[in-house]
Amino acid sequence: xxxxxxxxxxxxxxxxxxxxxxxxxxxxxxxxxxxxxxxxxxxxxxxxxxxxxxxxxxxxxxxxxxxxxxxxxxxxxxxxxxxxxxxxxxxxxxxxxxxxxxxxxxxxxxxxxx
Amino acid sequence: xxxxxxxxxxxxxxxxxxxxxxxxxxxxxxxxxxxxxxxxxxxxxxxxxxxxxxxxxxxxxxxxxxxxxxxxxxxxxxxxxxxxxxxxxxxxxxxxxxxxxxxxxxxxxxxxxxx
Numbered sequence: 001x002x003x004x005x006x007x008x009x010x011x012x013x014x015x016x017x018x019x020x021x022x023x024x025x026x027x028x029x030x031x032x033x034x035x036x037x038x039x040x041x042x043x044x045x046x047x048x049x050x051x052x053x054x055x056x057x058x059x060x061x062x063x064x065x066x067x068x069x070x071x072x073x074x075x076x077x078x079x080x081x082x083x084x085x086x087x088x089x090x091x092x093x094x095x096x097x098x099x100x101x102x103x104x105x106x107x108x109x110x111x112x113x114x
Numbered sequence: 115x116x117x118x119x120x121x122x123x124x125x126x127x128x129x130x131x132x133x134x135x136x137x138x139x140x141x142x143x144x145x146x147x148x149x150x151x152x153x154x155x156x157x158x159x160x161x162x163x164x165x166x167x168x169x170x171x172x173x174x175x176x177x178x179x180x181x182x183x184x185x186x187x188x189x190x191x192x193x194x195x196x197x198x199x200x201x202x203x204x205x206x207x208x209x210x211x212x213x214x215x216x217x218x219x220x221x222x223x224x225x226x227x228x229x
Binding site for chain 1: 145147149154155156157158159162164170172204206208210216217218219220221222223
């Protein structure tokens with residue numbers, strides 16, 4: 001079945017550690033890609049998005065993601081995490097000419113200890 | 115500019131009761147969505163409305179109905195609530211233009227418990 005996979009269910013890091021969260025999708029063709037973050041008790045907010053052009057996308061709060069088309073991947077990275085990055089992170093995909101809805105992964109919970 | 119608003123924030127229902135979750139957006143977006151969020155399941159699309167006057171089923175539509183009342187408002191109705199519908203419900207909106215910019219904006223959520 002076509003899907004969006006986030007490999008890590010729960011990641012635990014110390015402050016200043018580097019972060020990489022994996023996201024793979026199984027759709028062929030053109031896609032638009034998103035990473036959303038949900039801080040405890042809050043609603044989802046957009047971290048970054050990719051539509052076209054430079055496959056390395058920079059978002060808010062020092063996050064970036066790289067689209068690797070050959071690997072169907074859109075991994076999220078941050079060189080040095082902070083305690084305030086503790087949250088749940090969702091990858092989402094929009095397939096070309098397939099309506100307007102996004103398909104979300106199951107999410108990765110990031111816990112950062114100070 | 116309030117963005118996407120949802121009411122109520124919390125609700126407890128007994129099995130078999132009905133209720134309507136309300137959602138409104140003030141960004142003049144064409145498309146609106148209802149998701150449910152369950153632990154370990156991520157967000158699953160219940161229904162969506164690509165434009166005023168249209169609605170379509172998503173991944174998990176059973177037990178729900180929707181109404182796109184006008185461009186601003188999109189409600190979700192549970193006709194006979196079941197414990198399996200205990201979840202956090204999020205409304206979202208987007209304004210796709212010319213095939214680009216499918217970013218969705220989310221409301222604060224409604225936490226529903228069915229006993």
